[in-house]
Amino acid sequence: MPDVKKLLPPIPDSLKLQPRRAGTDPEPETVLENAQEAGKHAAGWIDERLQLSGAVRWALFRKVPRHDWTYALGFSVMFSFLSQAVTGVFLATAYDPSTTNAYESIRQITNEAFLGQFLRGMHRWGSTVMVVLVFLHMAQTFFYGAYKYPRELNWVIGVVLLVLTMAMSFTGYLLPFDQRSYWATIVGVNINGTGPIVGPYLSDFLRAGPEFGATTLSRFYAIHMLLVPGAIGAMVGAHLWLVMRLGTTSPPWNKPRKKADA
Amino acid sequence: MNRAEKEAYLREYGQLKAEGEPFFPYSVAKDSVVAVIVMAIIITMSIVLGAELGPKADPTSTTYVPRPEWYFFFLFELLKIIKPPELVPLATIGIPTIGLILLFLLPFYDRSAERHPLRRPVATTAGIMVIFAMGYLTYMGAAAGSPNEIEMEAPSTLAGAAAVEWEKGKIVVGQSGCLACHKIGENGNNGPGPELSHIANKLPAQAIAQTLRNPTSPMPSFKNLEEQSPEKFSAMVSFLGQLN
Numbered sequence: 001m002p003d004v005k006k007l008l009p010p011i012p013d014s015l016k017l018q019p020r021r022a023g024t025d026p027e028p029e030t031v032l033e034n035a036q037e038a039g040k041h042a043a044g045w046i047d048e049r050l051q052l053s054g055a056v057r058w059a060l061f062r063k064v065p066r067h068d069w070t071y072a073l074g075f076s077v078m079f080s081f082l083s084q085a086v087t088g089v090f091l092a093t094a095y096d097p098s099t100t101n102a103y104e105s106i107r108q109i110t111n112e113a114f115l116g117q118f119l120r121g122m123h124r125w126g127s128t129v130m131v132v133l134v135f136l137h138m139a140q141t142f143f144y145g146a147y148k149y150p151r152e153l154n155w156v157i158g159v160v161l162l163v164l165t166m167a168m169s170f171t172g173y174l175l176p177f178d179q180r181s182y183w184a185t186i187v188g189v190n191i192n193g194t195g196p197i198v199g200p201y202l203s204d205f206l207r208a209g210p211e212f213g214a215t216t217l218s219r220f221y222a223i224h225m226l227l228v229p230g231a232i233g234a235m236v237g238a239h240l241w242l243v244m245r246l247g248t249t250s251p252p253w254n255k256p257r258k259k260a261d262a
Numbered sequence: 263m264n265r266a267e268k269e270a271y272l273r274e275y276g277q278l279k280a281e282g283e284p285f286f287p288y289s290v291a292k293d294s295v296v297a298v299i300v301m302a303i304i305i306t307m308s309i310v311l312g313a314e315l316g317p318k319a320d321p322t323s324t325t326y327v328p329r330p331e332w333y334f335f336f337l338f339e340l341l342k343i344i345k346p347p348e349l350v351p352l353a354t355i356g357i358p359t360i361g362l363i364l365l366f367l368l369p370f371y372d373r374s375a376e377r378h379p380l381r382r383p384v385a386t387t388a389g390i391m392v393i394f395a396m397g398y399l400t401y402m403g404a405a406a407g408s409p410n411e412i413e414m415e416a417p418s419t420l421a422g423a424a425a426v427e428w429e430k431g432k433i434v435v436g437q438s439g440c441l442a443c444h445k446i447g448e449n450g451n452n453g454p455g456p457e458l459s460h461i462a463n464k465l466p467a468q469a470i471a472q473t474l475r476n477p478t479s480p481m482p483s484f485k486n487l488e489e490q491s492p493e494k495f496s497a498m499v500s501f502l503g504q505l506n
Contacts, residue, residue, distance in 0.1 A: 060286040065278040071289070072296035079297040083304060103318040110315050121308030129304050131333045142368075142389050145377030149263050149271065152369035159366050169331060182319030183328035195355040212321070247279055248289075252377035256277035 065250035070144075073137040074243070078236060080130040084168075087123040088225060095175070097221035099214050102177040127169050134165050146249040154242040157235055164232050171224040177217065185220075186212060267375040326439060335403025336396045342406075342451055412436045412449045417504060424500075431501025434494045443481070446505065455481060460506055467503030474498065 028034045047053045094113060096105040109116040138158065141147055147155035174185040189212070193203035206223075208215040263271070283289075320326075330338055337358060344353040372385055379386045412435060416428050441450030445457045461470065474484040474495070488495040 060290075061284045063279050063282040064285050064289055065275070065282040067289075069292060069296070072292045075293040076296045076300050079293075080300055080304070083301065103315075106315055110313060117313055118308055120313035121311065122304055124313045125307035125311060126304045128331075128333070129300060129307070133300070139389070139393065143379045143386065145379070145382065145385075147369045148372070148375070148377060149268055149369075155369050156366060159362070162365075163362070169333070173331060176315055177319045178316035179319055179323070179326050180316045180328060182321070183326045184330050187328055188330070191354045194351050195359070196351075199355065247275065249377075250275065250278040250282075252379070254278060256274060257281055258277075 059244060062244070062247075064248050066254055067248060068251060070136075070140045071248060073133060073140055077130065077133045077137050078240075080126055080133055081232065081236070084123060084126050084130060085229065087119055087126060088229075090119055091123055092225060095221075097175070097218045099177070099217050102175065102217055106176045106178075127172065131165060131169060134162055138162065144249060145252055151242070151246055151249070154239060154246070157239050157242070161232065161235050161239065164228055164235065167228050168224065168232070171220045171228065174217065174220045175224065263373055263375045271375065332400065332404060336399035339399040339403045339406075412441070412446055414447050414449070420504065427497055427500050428504055430494075431497035431499070434498045435501055438484070438487075438498070458502065458505060462503050462506040467499055470502045471495075471499045 028037045091109065094105060094109050094116075096102055106120075110120055111117070113119075141155065141158065170185075170188060173188075174181045189203050189206050192206065193199050195202065204210060206216070206219065207213070208219040337354075340353045340357060341350070344350060374382070376382050412432050414432060416425050420428055435446070440446070440455075440458070443455035444450055445452040445459060447459050465473070475488065476485075477483055484495060484498070487498075
């Protein structure tokens with residue numbers, strides 16, 4: 001059976017489970033003791049098949065250089081994205097992505113559904129919070145020089161995530177289908193169209209045709225809730241993998257306490 | 263970074279890492295505190311600011327002036343600043359594309375080993391200037407006010423019904439989206455259409471009405487407005503006819 005103790009964090013000695021003395025280890029007798037054994041057995045059974053305890057232990061207890069509070073910005077971006085995902089799923093249960101019903105379904109969510117306006121507000125302002133956090137996270141990475149060797153590719157992945165976040169906010173803007181979202185999207189798509197080479201194709205792709213039509217809204221909806229979130233999920237996975245493999249940087253003003261062995 | 267610098271960095275980093283703290287619970291604790299703060303901010307904003315829903319999208323209206331979400335304001339302002347039509351693609355696509363390429367390639371042209379912001383004067387200055395430029399453009403975009411409203415005092419020569427008509431015309435002109443292309447006093451964009459602040463000096467009211475019905479492209483015609491609600495059209499003409 002795998003050693004469950006390996007899963008425990010480095011807690012102070014006084015809180016650690018005391019090993020039983022040799023020779024005093026009785027067979028489980030009481031219900032409580034049996035239950036404890038059952039838990040150990042179940043955890044052991046699962047880990048024997050998933051082989052995860054090593055990876056989890058490594059991920060949780062690997063050492064990271066001393067750092068300040070700005071290092072929590074990256075996680076806070078991911079957290080705001082998760083909040084967007086959860087509120088987005090709830091909104092999707094009541095939203096109808098057709099040009100005839102979209103506005104009405106948003107009106108129902110806002111005015112009639114239980115906590116509907118609160119939910120929309122969380123999604124709408126969550127996007128603002130996420131964009132602000134993305135910029136703060138990027139500024140921190142820039143000023144701390146954290147994009148330098150060996151983390152160049154993680155910076156590139158981060159810029160891809162920035163573009164994807166902007167794409168999310170652009171495609172989400174149309175979905176309520178009021179005057180504001182409709183006309184802002186028309187202008188945005190037209191601006192895309194003036195781009196070199198790929199511009200006109202990108203505009204046609206976004207509109208689902210040469211003109212803004214009935215299928216444009218469902219296309220924006222598909223991009224907003226399937227294509228881009230999927231891409232963001234994959235990119236966040238790669239981003240985190242590299243962060244864990246390469247380690248988080250140290251603030252550039254921190255120096256090792258004792259000289260490195262030459 | 264040459265090979266020696268890379269090795270020196272990895273050696274120092276290894277040292278810093280060995281002297282560091284375990285990810286759990288030290289980083290996890292900080293991340294959790296920040297996550298709670300983020301959640302509290304989102305919930306507070308949702309409760310205080312709510313989620314507005316404007317009038318339903320109307321593809322037939324030609325007069326609605328859209329405003330982007332605030333974090334696109336800096337791009338929007340860039341468009342306003344760059345006037346000559348041959349340079350507009352530069353503002354819409356050129357500058358953002360160049361900025362994005364510079365951003366993507368940052369680690370490949372900034373290859374020095376130095377990481378301390380105070381010992382990287384070029385990078386740090388450039389970063390601060392970009393932040394200020396974007397902040398300034400965002401502020402300009404936010405301060406531009408609603409593009410559908412004109413802030414102006416009625417001329418003192420007008421009184422009674424004429425002043426009421428003038429006020430009504432001011433609202434109609436604002437809602438018709440004229441400010442997207444015309445400057446009226448301190449309001450609106452200077453171009454691509456001509457400034458209207460003193461239009462009555464150049465054109466009599468009659469000619470103004472004629473231009474509204476039958477404009478030169480790309481200005482939209484207001485003939486429909488005249489047919490559907492003539493009182494709005496005449497209010498518009500009397501407002502514009504007083505701009506001298």
